[in-house]
Amino acid sequence: MKNKATAKHIFSTRKLPETAAQKLMDAGFHLDEFDFIQVNTQYDEASFLKQLNNPASQARIFTSKNAVRALADLLSKNPIELSKKKNFTVGIKATERLAELGIKSNVRSDNAMILAQIIARNADVKVVDFFCGDQALDDLPEYLASKNIKVHKEIVYHTDMVHEKVSTELFDGLIFLSPSAVYSFFKKNNVNTKIPAFCIGATTAEAIRRRCSNPRIIAHQPSITGVVERVIEYFQD
Numbered sequence: 001m002k003n004k005a006t007a008k009h010i011f012s013t014r015k016l017p018e019t020a021a022q023k024l025m026d027a028g029f030h031l032d033e034f035d036f037i038q039v040n041t042q043y044d045e046a047s048f049l050k051q052l053n054n055p056a057s058q059a060r061i062f063t064s065k066n067a068v069r070a071l072a073d074l075l076s077k078n079p080i081e082l083s084k085k086k087n088f089t090v091g092i093k094a095t096e097r098l099a100e101l102g103i104k105s106n107v108r109s110d111n112a113m114i115l116a117q118i119i120a121r122n123a124d125v126k127v128v129d130f131f132c133g134d135q136a137l138d139d140l141p142e143y144l145a146s147k148n149i150k151v152h153k154e155i156v157y158h159t160d161m162v163h164e165k166v167s168t169e170l171f172d173g174l175i176f177l178s179p180s181a182v183y184s185f186f187k188k189n190n191v192n193t194k195i196p197a198f199c200i201g202a203t204t205a206e207a208i209r210r211r212c213s214n215p216r217i218i219a220h221q222p223s224i225t226g227v228v229e230r231v232i233e234y235f236q237d
Contacts, residue, residue, distance in 0.1 A: 008235050011166070013185045020228045025190040027146055027232045032171075036162050036184035039133070043071045043156040048074050048131075051154045052082060057127040059086040059119065062105075063112050063140065065093040067131045070156035072101055086125065088117055091201070091222050110222045111202040112140040120147040128152070135159040135180045137203065163187045173235070174214075175227055179207035186211040198231050200224070 010024060012033045024031050039228040048070075052060070062068050068089075082103065089095045090112050098105055109115035120143070127150045130141060134155050141151040161184035168191045176182050177200045189202055196215040199205040200223070205216040217234055220225035 003200070008172040009170050010063045010173045010175060010231060011168070011171045012177075013181040014175070014177045016175075016224060016228070020224050023225075023228050024231065029231070029235075031237060032166075034162075034166065036164065036181045037178065038162060039066050039161045040158050040160065041066075041073050041156070043074070043154075045074065045078070048154060048156060049078055049080065049221055051129045051131075051152060054129050054152065055078070055083070057085065057126045057129050057152065058125045059088060061088045061115070061119070061128055061130045061132075062094050062098060062141070063090040063115070063130075063132055063136065065091065065097055066133060066157045067178055068094050068097040068101070069133065074156075075101065086122070088115055088119055088128075093223060112137070113143065113202070116140045116143040120144060120149060125149060129154060131156050133138070133157045133159050137179060139203075161187070165189060168192070168195075173231060175231065176200070176204050176208060177224065177227065179204050182207040182211060188231075196234065198227050198234070200227050 007028050009030045013036045014031045015035050021031055022153050035085055079158050086106045087103055089098060089108045095105045095108045107118050109118060129152045131154050141153060144151050159180045163184060165188045168189060174195060174197045176197055182204060193213050196217050197208045198217045199208060202218060203216050217230055219230045
């Protein structure tokens with residue numbers, strides 16, 4: 001694997017943290033990166049505060065670390081006591097960052113649809129507040145609505161797509177960490193259908209399926225580290 005003549009060339013559609021990038025390179029991979037999306041915390045402060053303690057709802061939903069980052073930003077300017085209600089999260093990072101704010105996640109799932117099914121099984125949950133980005137998929141709120149659970153969608157961050165044409169001929173694998181990055185990448189790029197696409201989770205894999213027929217390899221754990229480990233494991237096998 002560490003033979004430079006046979007080293008695999010991986011392209012990440014987001015710049016990886018230094019430790020994750022180094023792990024790939026230590027395993028003998030060549031790595032190229034480009035940020036195909038830019039995330040900006042942006043929200044209506046009064047509305048965000050109101051929905052956090054919405055007396056009509058029984059639960060809060062955070063499906064990304066970016067939503068929790070926005071919450072941290074809001075609370076740094078408005079130190080308030082949150083009313084007691086259930087909190088549901090997707091992903092390890094969102095759950096960990098919520099805990100850093102002193103807020104416990106009652107249930108964590110690896111993807112939004114599984115979380116929606118879990119929420120629907122909570123008989124006491126009739127109304128939820130969903131804190132998300134402007135590019136959030138509608139699968140979770142639509143599923144909950146089909147189960148007669150009312151969803152208030154509060155936009156707390158915005159995702160801007162950065163469309164860039166890149167040379168894909170030398171790539172042996174692609175890394176995608178969000179559906180938005182998938183949409184942005186394929187706006188100007190096409191790749192050989194044999195090249196595997198490594199995905200952080202099922203939602204990102206579904207976005208890839210809608211854009212191409214490439215093999216979709218999902219990380220065992222929905223994290224950047226999990227994706228990197230899956231890349232190494234795949235090519236070593």
